Amino acid sequence: KNQVEQSPQSLIILEGKNCTLQCNYTVSPFSNLRWYKQDTGRGPVSLTIMTFSENTKSNGRYTATLDADTKQSSLHITASQLSDSASYICVVSDRGSTLGRLYFGRGTQLTVWP
Amino acid sequence: EADIYQTPRYLVIGTGKKITLECSQTMGHDKMYWYQQDPGMELHLIHYSYGVNSTEKGDLSSESTVSRIRTEHFPLTLESARPSHTSQYLCASSDTGTKDEQYFGPGTRLTVT
Numbered sequence: 001k002n003q004v005e006q007s008p009q010s011l012i013i014l015e016g017k018n019c020t021l022q023c024n025y026t027v028s029p030f031s032n033l034r035w036y037k038q039d040t041g042r043g044p045v046s047l048t049i050m051t052f053s054e055n056t057k058s059n060g061r062y063t064a065t066l067d068a069d070t071k072q073s074s075l076h077i078t079a080s081q082l083s084d085s086a087s088y089i090c091v092v093s094d095r096g097s098t099l100g101r102l103y104f105g106r107g108t109q110l111t112v113w114p
Numbered sequence: 115e116a117d118i119y120q121t122p123r124y125l126v127i128g129t130g131k132k133i134t135l136e137c138s139q140t141m142g143h144d145k146m147y148w149y150q151q152d153p154g155m156e157l158h159l160i161h162y163s164y165g166v167n168s169t170e171k172g173d174l175s176s177e178s179t180v181s182r183i184r185t186e187h188f189p190l191t192l193e194s195a196r197p198s199h200t201s202q203y204l205c206a207s208s209d210t211g212t213k214d215e216q217y218f219g220p221g222t223r224l225t226v227t
Contacts, residue, residue, distance in 0.1 A: 004156075034215075043118075043204050043218030044157075089156075093214065101173075102216065104156040 003027070006090050006105035014113055017080055021108045023073040023090030031095035035064050035075045038087045038107065047075070047088075080112045117141050120205050120219035127195055128227055135190045135222045137205030146188040147216065149204040150174060157204065163188060195226045 004025045013019050025033070032051045036044035048057045048064040050073075056065045061078045077084055087107035094101055118139040127133055139146065144165045149157040149172075159172030163182040177199070178192050188207075192199055205219040 036218075041221065041223065043120075043206070043221050045218070046215060049215060102159070104158075106154065106156045109154075 004090055004092050004103045004105040006088075006108050008108060009106070010109040010111070012111045012113060013080055015080060015082055018076065018078050019080060019110065021075045021077075021088050021090075021110070023075070023105060025071050025073070025090070025092045025103070027071075027092040027094050027103050029095050030068060030071075031093040033064075033066055033073050034091040034093070035062070035073075036089040036091060038089055040086070044089055077110075080110075082112050082114060085110060085112045118205065118207055118217050118219040120203075120222050122222060123220060124223045124225075126225045126227065129194075129196055131195050133192050133195055133224070135203055135205075135224070137188045137190070137219055138186050139188075139207040139217070139219075140186060141207060141209065141217070142185065143207035143209045143217075144185065145208045145210065145214070146182065147206040147208075148172070148178075148180060148188070148190050149206065150176065151202045151204060151221075153202075161190065195224075197226045200224060200226050 007022045034049045035047045038044040047062050050066045063076045066073045087109050089107040090105040092103045121136045146163045148161040151157045158174035160174050160176040161180040163169045169180050178190050202221050204221045206216040208214045208216045
């Protein structure tokens with residue numbers, strides 16, 4: 001069964017600190033991996049998308065890494081801000097179907113305290 | 115920001131009522147999706163559409179139905195709402211050829227009493 005596991009489930013950090021969120025997946029055949037940010041009561045917003053050949057991708061203070069051999073990804077947030085408080089969702093797409101089905105993790109709930 | 119809209123944003127309704135959740139996108143995307151998400155849980159695909167007059171059921175069984183008469187519009191209907199339908203419903207769209215990047219609407223929080 002294709003799965004996406006994220007850790008930690010929740011995380012509290014102080015404003016200005018860095019943090020790293022983890023994602024392990026078993027989806028095969030792999031197409032791409034995305035990180036989304038979902039604010040409470042809102043829809044997810046894409047942060048990064050990486051294909052098999054990409055090891056790292058940055059979007060401002062967000063940097064995602066991908067190790068397709070070990071099927072692991074991380075999202076590093078630098079100099080956290082209060083507005084970073086949200087759920088961060090790892091999403092993996094397979095290429096085994098025309099739809100390019102997405103497999104969602106449950107997310108890491110990040111809280112940034114002042 | 116994605117041009118995909120959902121109405122209503124919040125809905126509280128009694129058991130047995132018929133409801134329609136609206137979703138519209140102005141990006142001309144051919145594919146559209148409906149997801150269901152409970153608090154702290156992952157998104158589950160309940161319906162998708164490749165284009166006009168094309169609709170398919172997703173991974174999670176749902177008593178809802180959808181229609182795609184126009185490219186930009188993908189409404190979801192529940193004929194008889196039940197408390198078990200209480201959840202957040204998220205609509206998304208994507209354009210074939212852009213890594214199928216899905217853009218999500220803000221969601222509809224449905225509560226059935």
